[in-house]
Amino acid sequence: MPTTAPPFQTPGATPCPPTAEMLAAVVEATGAGIAVADPTLPDTPLVYCNRAFLEMTGYAMEEVIGRNPRFLQGPDTDPATAAEIRAAIAAGRAVSVEILNRRKDGTPFWNALSLRPIFGPDGRVRWFAGSFSDVTRSHRSERELRDAQDQLTRLAAETFALAEDLDRAREEADEARIAAENASRAKSRFLAMMSHELRTPMTAVIGMGDLLMGTDLNDQQRAFAKTLRSSADTLLSILNDVLDFSKIEAGQLTLEAIDFSLPRLVDDVVQLFLVRAAAKGLNLSASIADDTPRHVRGDPTRLRQVLFNLVSNAIKFTDRGGIEIAVWSPAPPGVDQGSGHHPSRPLTLRFEVEDTGIGMTDEQRARLFGAFVQADASTSRKYGGTGLGLVICKRLVEAMGGTIAVTSTPGRGSVFRFTIEVQLAEAPPTGELAAHRHPALPPPALQPTSPVSLRLLLAEDNDINRMLITTMLTRIGHRVDAVADGQAAVDAVRANDYDAVLLDMEMPILDGRSATRAIRRMDGPASRTPIVGVSADALPEHRDGHLAAGLDAYLTKPIDWEHLNAVIVDLATGSREGRVVPAPGRPVPDGGGYSRLPLIDRVKQAELRLALGSDSLDGMLRMLPETAMRELSAIRAALQGDRPQEIRQAAHTLAGLAANFGTPRMAAIARAVNDRHDDPEAIADLLPVLETVVAATSRMVLNPESGGGD
Template sequence: MDHTPSPSLPHAALPQDDVLTPTMLAEVLEATGAGIAVLDARQGGTPLVYCNPAFEEMTGYTAAELAGRNLALLRGPDTDPRTADTLRRALDEGTPAALEILNYRKDGAPFWNALSVRPVRDAAGAVRWLVGSSIDITRQRRSEQDLRDAQDQLTRLAAETFALAEDLDRAREEADTARVAAENASRAKSRFLAMMSHELRTPMTAVLGMGDLLLGTALNEQQKGFVNTLRSSADTLLDLLNDILDFSKIEAGQLELEEIDFALGRLVEDVVQLFQVRAAAKGLSLTASVADETPAFVRGDPTRLRQVLFNLVSNAIKFTERGGVEICLWAPHTADGEDILLRFEVADTGIGMTPEQRGRLFEAFVQADASTSRKYGGTGLGLAICRHLVQAMGGEITVTSEPGDGSTFGFSIRVRPAQSVPRRTPDLKDPAPQPVVSLHILLAEDNDINRMLISTMLTRMGHRVDAVGDGRAALAALQGRSYDLLLLDMEMPVLDGGSTARAIRRSAGPVAQMPIIGISADALPEHRDRHMACGLDEYMTKPVDWEALDTLMLEVVGRPRTQRPVPAAAPPAAAEGFLGIPLIDRVKLSELRLALGAESLEGMLRLMPEAALRELSAIHAAFQGDRPRDLGHAAHTLAGLAANFGAPRLAAVARAVNERHADAETVAALLPLLEQAVADTNRLIEDPDAVQGAA
């Protein structure tokens, strides 16, 4: 066949005699990979009069099956009605159309059709034929959809990352994203634990102290029993609090075990006495047996051992309705001078467990099943703590149980022989002997109940006490009279303990050598150095151990005055450390741009300089007006603003101001650094090209 185009046949035009020649079309269209369909525009419904083999292959229909039919038969349940209407109007009106439509093959399989429809006119200019060109773009659409799904997932991940950024901002500038996330989670946990410790320990001081005071009054035997139970329960609650605070250290492998001598039998007896009333209330027996060969005294961590027994006995009573609970203790192997293996069993006649329940029993936050949680409550954390504690003490914990036949929890620990028989702790219900030295003590404590409690206990010990409610009042009291010792709460309004201690140490005259003991409900060991750096002689955590406090006070007062500690230098001396932090965090800005979009981010960044200057002005006003709390609040707001929008240097300086907001000297030294950080950051943000380049 001659493939030379006929000069008399217009491009893309059909013969002018209105006769569609299949032979000629087949020769022209046979080789094309696009599906071609020709529709008759003069007949109602624009039926198909021709299609090429590519169109047959695409649709699964033969030309004979399609001839004379409307191509609406290719539509299916998921074909977009609006797209179908657009195509129908184009065919009815004889106008061009280009669209993508979901069609269905003869076998029902869907495919995406990139369809282009063009009218072909006769010699009079009327639409005679409609020619459709179809390309199967199913793979392309699938790839595009996969790309969109990936982009959507990336956007969601970016949004989640942005939501977490507020928790990660304090550590983001110090390391890469993965390491920072882990460090920030640890810091967030520490902050939460410190707050929880403080909030719980403050009332616990009152509970324990008031119990001690009641035991020192005239009580009948029944009342003494009530108070002893109250005191014992409060001690146990305090032990639980301490163990929960240590859980993060257990997870991190940082648990520190105590090594002291203690009486094994007395410890088991204390656990039994604590739960005796609870067991009796359910009609259960609670017994304990200690094998004869078991050593009476050992050296180890009685608090951790008591914690394990407490959890196991508590659970045994909780899940037992009839019968009883038994504690057994023995030492399979003992030898002088070597580690001693102790074995414990806590057996009950309770509901028992299935093998599946036993298999996940020691996982954190897991209980036997959902019904157990609904009926008995609890967090499912106790047995996980037991497992970690037992392993830390060189042993292991197991359980044997069958449904309806009760459970037996067995565990072992390793202890050492006692170095000496522990002396009996003086009973606080007995009147304490008058101390050899009577001290005149200034107490600074903001909590009214604790101030009354500590004053009463110190007075009972034979000391004289003047009490004030904040650090500024303590400084004023020291100007008017002389005291042997200052007992200083570290968390107080107006002027906190750290600022008060530094002010005393830096003052002129003998008052600078004042013996100072800090007390705090903050039990986290890593915070001790921070408190001591303020110029304290010693530091104790609440609840107060009265006997230990009395001994410590006498020892501190007896130290040479020339050996009083000097407060650590204020942090502004390390200004170079702030200058080493970048003004803009490229990674953070990239995450924000991905999560928010470039336009939204730029709009938000334009608002930041004004907001930063507003908070800086508030900090200056609070500093001039001697309002440390307002100053701290403004600095906290500025630090969060800067961290959220990728300005790590400004965030670090503002955070330092917030952390030391009650220390006027430190704040005064930090303000120039803060002002410079605000100016430099704003200058960079106000230059869009610079920010774009930084990101």
């Protein structure tokens, strides 16, 4: 069709070339596809189309002109929609539809078609003008939204049905009333029942598992008990995810608005995962941009939960390398977030959690934030989990006014990014550590404080001591692998290159002396690995015997962390020839001297709180009474059975535990039991004193305001 005589020019009108050229140029320039069909010709063929139409469909001009537009339809085109278009053309009326068409290369696309009749002077339809728009992306988004809504609807229906069944079983006499309850109330009852009925036995399972681990078990029984304990932890984690998700879905999520310290919150998260990261040989670090406000107002609990989930996932899916947390606050143009930002205006905080883990494909990423969805089926088989952690993160972030997204490369790692909206705090939060810091203590920091970062191996059979020492050394700046017995330490040294080894001297399978001798008998550089003994045993004759086994240094508990770090760095970076690092012994009080020692060393615990963070330390302290009672029971049973070596091992563990956590009276009496382990009469005299002190210390640890009965 000549461009100088466009089809919409009224027949017989005086030509106006500039106007025709202008209109043709406009039609060609528009982003929408435009096509014109002639209903006066057989089969209503196309007589004109613009460039956008050709680009959208992939056809050339000569392949389009003269054909009925039905050539765009495919086998998956809805017949009813096609029939609607034909009916509108036959009736000479306008029609607007969305129809699935196919391009020349066969790829489908959703076409938003708007068809309008153009009438001639005689009142008859002369042309049909159609506009075409590719709306495939919006169709896909709508479909995904419908799928998500359908999934949530199914979840709500299944939860409601289960709640109905449980309620009928418990309240058969009131079925009529239960049937009248609405879905929201039924879900609330189900949530409360799940929380109580499952958490109560889970607490017992976990507690009994811990107690079982402290009894005399053979290797197979201990493996069974460890599996039981690990499975209980996994089940409790799944339960927590399901309950959190159900609460969010039921609309019961509420947010706090309180002032909190952003660095302290991030540091608490880091401290919480340092042990787990170190156990896999991973680096875990965090940084906050200098111009980011330190004190903000928002919901610290929910922010901590998001970071917890993301860091936990990063460690789970990373086998080498590390995880890095970054925090900053992008200021609006011309505004200083730290000072010029008005306290009442929202402030955006941005977070990144980057790992060097297994990564994901684009297809896996697209499914990642769906409920009960993991990257693929093999993920849940290998790593476990409910697939709810990230959808909970997404809901929490959105509730805090932000968004969350992820970029990832298979085999190279992932970066999770999210934002939240907060406000500036009016003043530093009450109880901020910086306001009450002892002047002699170093400020808390997220960066390592050691001059060098070393790879260390720790062998310690007590779970809490192992957690404490690993956390502290990692906090100082080292990478720590932790094992629970001397044989595992020997195997680890044989398989890996460590800068130094720390050994507790009383361990199962192989004790510290035997493990040291085994390492010294190895071939090659492994035999020259620096070894530091750490023990609650301060008797000079025992110390000399430990050093004679091949130790480079011997330190007593409670550990002086600065001194320990200096010893490790010196041994790992300098010459070891003939070097022995002395450690001053601690006198053991006797008679009534124990009462002069405090139940709690407040300075020691303040140092631990600064180094570990309140949440980490409080969690460890809550485990202290149960662990102390377990070792006390072991001493009592060994005394009754005339097993002095078991008395020594249990007392040694208890002394080290008590010393490390700042309970000096318990530590002193436990050391005395350790020193007199082969004297039944002395142990019988000391045991009631130890029982009283353990009980008083436990009360004071669990309830600091009680005074412990001291």
